[in-house]
Amino acid sequence: MSEQRNRGAGLPILGPLAVSEDDEKCLVVDADDEEDWVVRFDKSDAFPAREWADSMVNVYNRRVHSPRAGTAAARRAARP
Amino acid sequence: MTDETMVERPGGREVKDADDRAVKEGREMQSEQQREDGGGAASADGPQRDAGERRKREHVVGPVSEFPDGSHRVVDVGGRQIGVFNIRGSFHALPNICPHQTGPVCEAKQVVGTLLATEKTDWDPEWVKDGEVLICPWHGLEYHIPTGQCLAFPNIKLRRYDVSVEDDQVVIRLSSRASPSK
Numbered sequence: 279m280s281e282q283r284n285r286g287a288g289l290p291i292l293g294p295l296a297v298s299e300d301d302e303k304c305l306v307v308d309a310d311d312e313e314d315w316v317v318r319f320d321k322s323d324a325f326p327a328r329e330w331a332d333s334m335v336n337v338y339n340r341r342v343h344s345p346r347a348g349t350a351a352a353r354r355a356a357r358p
Numbered sequence: 359m360t361d362e363t364m365v366e367r368p369g370g371r372e373v374k375d376a377d378d379r380a381v382k383e384g385r386e387m388q389s390e391q392q393r394e395d396g397g398g399a400a401s402a403d404g405p406q407r408d409a410g411e412r413r414k415r416e417h418v419v420g421p422v423s424e425f426p427d428g429s430h431r432v433v434d435v436g437g438r439q440i441g442v443f444n445i446r447g448s449f450h451a452l453p454n455i456c457p458h459q460t461g462p463v464c465e466a467k468q469v470v471g472t473l474l475a476t477e478k479t480d481w482d483p484e485w486v487k488d489g490e491v492l493i494c495p496w497h498g499l500e501y502h503i504p505t506g507q508c509l510a511f512p513n514i515k516l517r518r519y520d521v522s523v524e525d526d527q528v529v530i531r532l533s534s535r536a537s538p539s540k
Contacts, residue, residue, distance in 0.1 A: 306457070314532075315517055316516070317453070317514065317515070318514070318517070319513060319514055320512075320514075321513075322513060323513065327513065330457065330514065334460060337459055342460075
């Protein structure tokens with residue numbers, strides 16, 4: 279049932295996300311476990327890794343973990 | 359069987375027990391994904407640390423017959439959504455989230471290939487990576503499933519979860535200690 283409900287909405291794969299950064303890369307990680315990552319943004323070639331990672335985290339957390347998350351209105355608003 | 363913990367499987371059946379669901383440590387890790395996750399080597403703090411922090415959580419997501427060659431589907435594993443792909447008999451698992459706008463990337467209707475034009479082909483486009491490319495249903499970003507690599511942005515890579523087939527069951531291992539490689 280929950281699987282069906284989540285389909286198409288891009289709903290949680292984890293809890294809230296966060297950014298973990300070092301000299302080489304930015305990782306988007308589980309906010310509760312920084313070693314549990316989902317996406318890597320490499321900093322080579324002046325790629326704006328931090329901006330990408332921040333954007334992903336902000337979009338995800340706002341959509342999935344805001345008080346209105348899960349409502350049809352929130353899904354419509356979140357989907358550009 | 360004691361202390362049995364029932365876990366809902368993607369198909370709605372409840373089968374796993376605590377031993378299946380979690381914490382099978384000390385297994386020899388062989389796949390590339392497993393090596394990326396830091397599997398195999400013991401930590402400096404010894405087995406207790408391994409047991410506590412470096413556990414491999416195993417999740418049976420279904421029989422191989424539910425993942426025929428060329429198919430893919432999203433399963434719930436440990437509270438997260440993971441796309442499982444069977445590409446010519448080789449299994450791959452990626453998080454169901456697109457780095458662009460966090461869309462459900464693994465819910466693409468089909469897996470395809472892509473066109474690539476290089477100097478080698480005199481800049482004529484050629485069809486490559488057939489059956490290995492995932493297109494996000496929201497905005498069309500493409501990812502190479504076996505590597506997790508975004509095709510448009512080489513600096514972006516999805517994590518690859520460790521997935522294998524054991525006793526005709528597809529098994530995903532989640533590691534809390536992940537060592538992302540390039």
